[in-house]
Amino acid sequence: MPIAKTWSVALLGIDGRVIEIEADLGGGLSRITLVGLPDAGLREAKDRVRSAVRNSGQPWPEGKVTLGLSPANLPKVGSAYDLGIAAAVLAANGAVPATRLLGTVLLGELALDGRVRPVRGILPGLLAARAAGYERAVVPADSLVEAALVDGIEIAGAPHLRDFVAWLKREGELAHPETPGPAVPPAVPDLADVVGQPEGRWALEVAAAGGHHVLFTGPPGVGKTMLAKRLPGLLPRLSSEESLEVTAVHSVDGSLSRSSPLVTVPPFVAPHHSITVAALIGGGSGLASPGAISRAHRGVLFLDEVCEFGSERLESLRTVLEEGEVRIARVKGAITYPARFQLVLATNPCACAPPKDTDCVCTPMARRRYLSRLSGPLLDRVDLSVRLRPLSALSAHDSDAAEPTETVRERVLEARRRATERWKEQGWRSNSEVPGPALRREFALPPDATVLLDRAMDRGFLSGRGADRCLRIAWTLADLDGQARPGVEQVGAALDFRERVAA
Incomplete structure (x- = not known):
């Protein structure tokens, strides 16, 4: 009873987990059994893979074929396992050597004629494979640009199952991603x-x-x-x-x-x-x-x-x-x-x-x-x-006075830099991420600066969450003004924003 193994990746959100695919060939009636909590799309892989293998000029084994995806209690969703299933069956049948399958993760959906189609989740899948210690991955050729974003793992692209089989037999080579050029940010409205x-x-x-x-x-x-x-x-x-x-x-x-x-x-x-x-x-x-x-x-x-x-x-x-x-x-x-x-x-x-x-x-x-x-x-x-x-009419014709995005963005980046420098020891990157207890204890403002805030809370105009958000806005206004700490002016302006919300 020949058995062969390949590896693929299951995605749970944007976190991946390496899946072992086993193919067992036995006697008896010709049928295919797929186990390991497959979803409806994956259960259909039995027919997709068999047609793809035959239309690529490779033999499909006679008798019973049992396919197991492990861990068995982990749900498997999608069609990204097709290439791994086909490779496991071919290796178990002796049609291809299993040498290059060791340490290789396989991702891709198979068309009935053997074409390897792109699938979702290539990037998180390869990140999970790299974290698990795998050195090589074969993905659809159309996904090479996305796969090239992951460093530290060898990437190869298969346009067709026939090309993948030739690569396993060392009779051909697969495509490799080109070195990406510098990313050009898309244009944004001014x-x-x-x-x-x-x-x-x-x-x-x-x-x-x-x-x-x-x-x-x-x-x-x-x-x-x-x-x-x-x-x-x-x-x-x-x-x-x-x-x-x-x-x-x-x-x-x-x-x-x-x-x-x-x-x-x-x-x-x-x-x-x-x-x-x-x-x-x-x-x-x-x-x-x-x-x-x-x-x-x-x-x-x-x-x-x-x-x-x-x-x-x-x-x-x-x-x-x-x-x-x-x-x-x-x-x-x-x-x-x-x-x-x-x-x-x-x-x-x-x-x-x-x-x-x-x-x-x-x-x-x-x-x-x-x-x-x-x-x-x-x-x-x-x-x-x-x-x-x-x-x-006056504001409609006064468009020359409007500041462009680049000018405003320079002030924003400078304020962000000040905030990042201030919170770097705590790991916060912006004022909106600072928790309320830190604003009231380690970075508490003097009483004369928060007198308006205290008065609003005493009168029930402001909740505790609202007070924390006022303090965060005040720190942002101080960063834009180039001040080390907010004063009564910044706290008052922040409270004005909050009062508008309440209104």
């Missing part, structure tokens, strides 16, 4: 395109400097969406570690560009208000897939017309905004996806949303009901709130 709205531009600069969440309120056409789309251009470029982390999420989601897969600019995700909770947070049958909040990791999640989203979708963000990750439990296991993003909300002041407030036909109760879709606990987690005013 802040100079926004006409007027000095309050909105200032709030956007503060949000970028400290990593704060923002709420824009105003009538249609005043620039809420334009401001939100320009936030990624103000943020620092992703570090190498952050780029791989974000790219891994997009690889699992299947939204990577094949020509330039590495994500170097903070992503911008703007779902429609009809999105489901599962699509927003992550979910699906079996093991959960990443949602919009995970695709916005290290970037911006923009909810336009936020009052139209529905309470269930908005309230599902509350825990995520505090923890920076989402944990999704399903029958086959619990998955954790990263979700540390900046939230930008935009809404009209009422349902009729006229250009001028004096033209509003909504009753006070209707206006209150419309804005009450944003619950107090959610608004308590939003740091900055700005009411955008309608454009005037």
